[in-house]
Amino acid sequence: MTPSEKPQRYRRLQAVLAARMAQQVLRVWRDLMNPAKVDASWPAVRAALIPIVQHAREQSAALAGSTYMDARRNAGVAGNNFDPSGPLPLMLRRLEAALDVTGPVEFKKAIAAGKSPEQAMESAAVRLVGSTQYLALEGGRQAMQRSIEADGQAMGWARVTDADPCAWCAMLASRGPVYKSAKTAGDARRGGNTYHDHCACQAWPAFTNDEPFIGIAEGLYDDWLRETRGRGGKHAVNAFRRWWESEGRAAYAAPERP
Template identity: 80%
Template sequence: MARTVLQVWRELMNPAKVDASWPAVRSALVPLVEQAREQSAALARSAYADVRSEAGVGDDGFRPKDPLPLLIERLERSLDVTGPVEFKKAIAAGKTPQQAMDAAAVRMVGTTQYLALEGGRQAMQRSISADEKATGWSRVTDGDPCAWCAMLASRGPVYKSAQTAGDPRQGGNTYHDHCACQAWPAFTLNEPFIGVAEKLYDDWLRETRGRGGKHAVNAFRRWWESEGRAAYQAPDRSDSSTQRT
C-alpha cells in the first residue's frame, strides 16, 4: 500500500496547482486505505483464530471481532492534513517544491499505514477484550522499533486484570505513524515472553534502576538510541522457550 500511495502522490499531484490537483489524489487514495484496512482486519481475525486454536481453548463458538468502522470524514481529514497542508507548510518553511513533495509523502505514508494497520489492531484488541478465554496480550514490534515501542514491548504479557498504576510503560496498545507493532493474544496466566521481550525487560530493569516515571523513560530511550537499537533482533512469535518468573 505504501508503494501505491507514493505512486499516486507522485503521478497525480501537481505541485504548481496543489488545490486543483488534490481532489483527484484524495479520491484515488481513499479506496486504497479502505481496502488495506479490510485486509489488515482479515489477517488479524485469522491469526487470532489460529492462536486461539493452538492454545487449546476449544471451539466454543467465539468469533474474532471486526474493527470499528473508519469514518470517511476522519480518513479525508487525515489525508488533507498530510497532503496539501503538509506541502504548504514545507513551502512556507523555505523548502523547494520537490522537498515539500517528499516531506508530504513521508507524512502521508505514515498516516495511511496507521489507518490501514488500525483495522488489524482493533480487530485483535477487540477480540481479546471480548473473549472470556483470553487473559491479555503482548506487544510485538517490527524489526526496527523506536525506543517507545521497545519500552512497551519490554512489559511482556499484559493481563486484563493487571494493575499498571505507576508503571511508565502503560499504553501498550497505543501506536504511532510508521509503527508496525501489533498486539498478540495470550490465553494463560503464565504466558511466555515472545521472542526478545524478556531481554528487553531485563534491559529496562538495568537501565532504569533507581529511576521512575519520565526519568526512567528518558534513561531507557538514551540507552536504546546509543546501543540497544543496534543490537536488536525482531521477535520470533514461535519462540516460547523463555518465561518471566
C-alpha cells in the same frame, strides 16, 4: 513453524500489506498531484486514495481475525462459539482530514520552510504514507485488541516488534505479556496498545497466565530493569530512552544479539 515464530510471521504479513498499500499511495500521489496546482489537483488525489486506505484496512482486519482464531485453536482453547471482533468504523471525515493534513498541508508547510517543490513532494509523501499506513493497520490492531477484550478465554496480549523498534515501542514491548487483569498503575510502560505512524508493532493474544516473552521482549525486560533501577514514571521512561538511543538500539541490531 514453532509457536514462537507465529507472532513474528503475523507481524510480517501485516507489514507486507502496509508496504503494498504504501506503493499504491505513492503512485497516486506522484501521478496525480500537481505541485504547481496543489489545490486544484488535490481533490482527485484524495478521491483516489480513500478506497485504497479503506480496502487495506479491511484486509488488515480480516488478517487479524483469522490469525486470532488460529492462535486460539493452537492454544487449545475449548469451544468454537467465539467470533472475532472487527475494528471500529473509520469515519470518512477522519480519513479525509488525515489525508488533507499529511498531503497538501504538509506540502505547503515544506514550501514555506524553503524547500523546493520536489523536496516538498517527498516530505509530504513520507507523512502521507505514515498516516495512511497507521489508519490501515489500525483495522487489524483494533480487531485483534477488541477480540482479546471480548474473549473470556483470552488472558491478555503481548506487543510484537520488529528487530529495530523506536525507544517508545521497545519500552512497551519490554513489559512482555500484558494481562487483562493486571494493575498497571505506577508502571511507566502502561498503554501498551498504542501505536504511531511508521510503527511496525502488532499485538499477539495470550491464553495462559504464564505466556513466554516474544522476540526481543525478554531481553528488553532485563534492560528496562537495569536502566530504570531507582527511577519511576517519566524519569524511568527518559532513562530508558537515553540508553536506547545511545547504545541499546545498536546492540539489538548487532548480529550477535538475538
